[in-house]
Amino acid sequence: MATAGGGGKLSRRVVLASALTAAWLVADGSSDSFGGDGNRSAAGVIRGRAHTDVLFIGAHPDDESFNLSTFGQWRENLGWSTSVVTITRGEGGGNAVGPQEGPELGLIRETEERRAVGMVGIENIYYLDKPDFWYTLSAPLTASIWGEQDTLARLVRLVRQITPHTIVVMDPRPFNQHGGHQFSARLGIEAFRLAADPRAFPEQITVEGLTSWRTNRLLAQNYGFGSLLGPNPPGQQRTDPDTGLPVVGVWSGTHSDEHGTTWAQVERNAARLYCTQGFAAMPGQVSSDPQQLDSDWFSVLAEDGRFTEVAVHRQTGLEPLYAEFCTWADRVGLPWLANRVRPDYPPNPATTIPAVAVAPTLNGTEGPGEYPGPELPLAVWQGDDRCTATAKVSRYGDELYVLVDVTDHRKGATLACDDVKRHWRTDSVEITIDPRGDSDDTSTTLKAGILPYTSGGCGPAAERDGDNHQGPVRETAPGIQVAAVVTEPYRGYTVEVKIPFRELPAPVDPAGFAMNILVYNSDTDDKVGQTRLAWSPFGSPQADPYVWGTATLADYRPAADGPATRIAPVIPQAAARSVDSPAALAQVRRTGVSIMSASRSVAAR
Incomplete structure (x- = not known):
């Protein structure tokens, strides 16, 4: 066992070997990796140039960032190379360093990712050029945007081309994580199975000259053991409490001779290069106390090319x-x-929204009789107690009114008038509404983000993100109106919002109406949040309609001019392209593996 200080190289090998098995050390040597006559096929030439030992499959740039200490250790101590598949370029994410978004942002994020993984010796990243849209918890919704069979075919082709002995995927399970993460893991699991089956995508074999390939081991990220610190936990047998699958860990505190520091520090240095995602705000130094350093954990989904079986x-x-x-x-x-x-799930919170005889005056303050219903407390669901907030709701006719009072001690970044998007980057309020209470994802809901202040004399502003139709409310829901009062000297703010029911994406069910009210708090100017509050704070409450509270509309009869049926969602599908990336094209020339892992016909000339 390695000493607390890291020990010598032999000790580090012992630490790693205690968590790994001999099956990791060699790639599959079956005849499937060769042509039928025993000689390497034309595809074998590509394998020689692009072979990798480990393939990580993620959805966005930075999905691999918290496993870089493991990939670096495998390279330095075991001689294993790692390559990365990133299905999108993260065009739908935020940007903490500039105004770029969409495909332009995607190419910036590619640059960040290549720089970061390069610090641990990863040379090749394969982008599948699928569009990244907004944060969803739905793998099925993601599949409908990416195209399941096309994306799977690209992954199977890539596995057959670069012949890994280990595939690492994200967590495929469907709670409290991005649907893109879930679906990328599902695709990776299926590619592990199908790449070895010559009946799967047979044209890759009969037309493109590839051969089937059996990968030995399949691992899935597991973040359920993050509280286990120090070098000893990975040396003990562990089982995932939900699935029952075995779990292995790799300690980040191992010393790197190449870098002269711990792999935890190397990983932190690399992660801080993902500047658009706010990672540069992470502390520059990790703890020097080995007992405060964690491990990377992985569920073992398959060994020796076969799925690990446990009880159902x-x-x-x-x-x-x-x-x-x-x-x-x-x-x-x-x-x-x-x-x-x-x-x-805990019980969903519930309230009754009272009707008022006179419409509240939209001025950011509570007037007499405007909000006679109960005060709704907002609890912390991420971060700490940097701020507190309460909300009140009332209805006048076919209009919903929401008043949110926030106590805070420091302003976040002040966004410009033309930068009213991705409200979670600074102080803001979000109101989510599922008008019928039966949504499985937010594409059939309204999510309105309200900024209490902006620069340039614009005052408060509102936008929609991650819902049925995204963009500034003046374009996507012009009936929504907002007002705000920001205290001077700053002690917080109050926002007041009017939401006509005609702006909702489906007819209102007075008995099934569901909603959540959230507050995002930032105490910095770098467009990075610290605290999040919610009326219903379980899981990922901004994106999970299953956890939203129920809100009975007292004495309400739906208006005749509201939406008669559900409105089809508008989801952005613009993606950055590998043909526009000099780095991606240079990689094609170096490896011989075509852009987007498509057929040989689109390889760079």
């Missing part, structure tokens, strides 16, 4: 999103992945 414990009465995951897990042969798939 299936829940009943599942909501559609969880039932769909169970169906997928059964189909691919991993039914135990759906063990305890539905979390133990």
Whole structure:
């Protein structure tokens, strides 16, 4: 076992070997990796140039960032090379350093990712050029945008080309994480299985000259063991409490001879290069105390090319999103992945929204009789107690009024009038509404983000993000109006919002109406938040309609001029392209693997 200070190289090998098995050390040597006559096929030439030992599959630039200490250790101590698949370039994410968005932002994020992974010796990143839209918890919604079979074919082709012995995916389970993460993991799991099957995508073999390839080991990120610190936990056998699968860990405190510091510090240095995502705000130095350094943990989904089997414990009465995951897990042969798939939801908060005889005056203050209903407390769901907030709600006719009072001690970044988007980057309020209370994801809801202050004399502003139709409310929901009062000297703010029901994406069900009210708080000027509050604070409450509170509309009869049916969602699908990336084209020339991992016909000349 390595000493607390890191020990010598032999000790580090012992530490790693205690968490790994000999199957990791060699790639599959079966005849499937060669042509039928025993000689390497034309595809083998590509393998010689682009072969990798480990393939990480993620959805966005930075998804690999918290495993870089592991990939670096594998390279330095075991001689394993790692390559990365990033299905999108993160065009739908925020930008903490500039105004760029969409494909332009995607190319910036590619540059950040290549610089970061390069610090641990990763040379190749394969982008599949799929569009990144907004934050969703839905893998099925993501599949509908990416195109499931096309993306899967690209991944299978890539596995057959670069022949990894280990594939690492994200967590495929469907709670409290990005639907893109979930779906990228599902695709990686299926690619692990199908790349070895010559009947899968046979044209890759008969037309493109590839051969099937059997990967030995399949791992999935597991963040459920983050509280286990120090060098000893990875040396003990562990089991995931939900799935029952074995779990292995790699300690980040191991010393790197190449870098002259711990791998935890190397990983932090690399992560801070993801500037657009606010990672540069992370402390520059990690702890020097080995007992304060954590490990990377992975569920072992497959060994020796075969899925790891454990007992199946299936829940009943599942909501559609969880039932769909169970169906997928059964189909691919991993039914135990759906063990305890539905979390133990706490009771949804509930309130009754009273009707008022006179419309509240929209001025950012509570007038007499405007909000006679109960005060709704907002609790911390991320961060600490840097701010506090309460909300009140009332209805006048076919209009909803919401008043949110926030006590705070420091302003966040003041966004410009033309930068009213991604409100979570600074102090803001978000109001989410599921008009019928039956949404499985936010594409059938309204999510309005309100900035209490902006620069340039614009006052408060509102936008929509991650919902049925995104953009400034003046374009996407012109009936929504906002007002705000910001205290001077600054002690917080109050926002007041009017939301006509005609702006909702579906007819209102007075008995099924669901909503959440959230507050984002930032005490810095670098467009990075510290605290998030919510009326219903469980899981990812900004994106999970299942956890939103129920809000009965007292004495309400739907208006005749409201939406008669659900409105189809508008989802951005512009993606940065590898053909526009000099780095991606240079990689094609170096590896021989075509852009987007498409067929040989689109490889760079």
